[in-house]
Amino acid sequence: MKFIFITLLLVSITTICLAGEFTMSTDTSNVSFGEMAIGDWKELGGGTYHNQLTCKSTNGKTWYVKIYVLAPLTSGTKTINNSYFKYMPGWTNGTGSVQNQYSFIAFSGISSLVYVSGPDDNSGSDVYLQFKYGLSIPANQVAGIYNTTVRYVMTETL
DSSP: OOEEEEEEEEEEEEEEOSSSOEEEEESOOBOOOEEEETTOEEEESTTSOSEEEEEEEOSOSOEEEEEEESSOEEETTEEEOGGGEEEEEEEESSSSEETTTTSOEEOOSSOEEEEEOOGGGGSSOOEEEEEEEEEEOOTTOOOOEEEEEEEEEEEEOO
16 A cells, blocks of 8 residues: 655745735644545545634725645655645635635636625624645555645735
């Protein structure tokens, strides 16, 4: 039996804003699947969630959160296709719209819209967005320590 070690997926945060308070942070910056074998599916987050974003804007404008991976999971020259690595947007206390809420979505090569703020989200209160992650190991995958970076981007309309 071959083992795949998925040990470190760093979460990075980017916010783009011109004025006012506009922030995003995460409570967990590591996503670690640990040891996995061919054919395994592992879900991080148990019955609730794995990490939570806290978003805040005082600008009174609609803002958006997107998610993407910078590259496929990579170990040297070996990769695991993005279609095997998935995220699930879950609960929010916000009044906006969560895209594909409570559904696992495969990462792709482009950013995916996760959240569009509602009017009550734009006045400076903390808005929480919770996420789970899942990974399956494809047949014939070469063992290794695979890494990538998950990036969240928060932007607002001008």
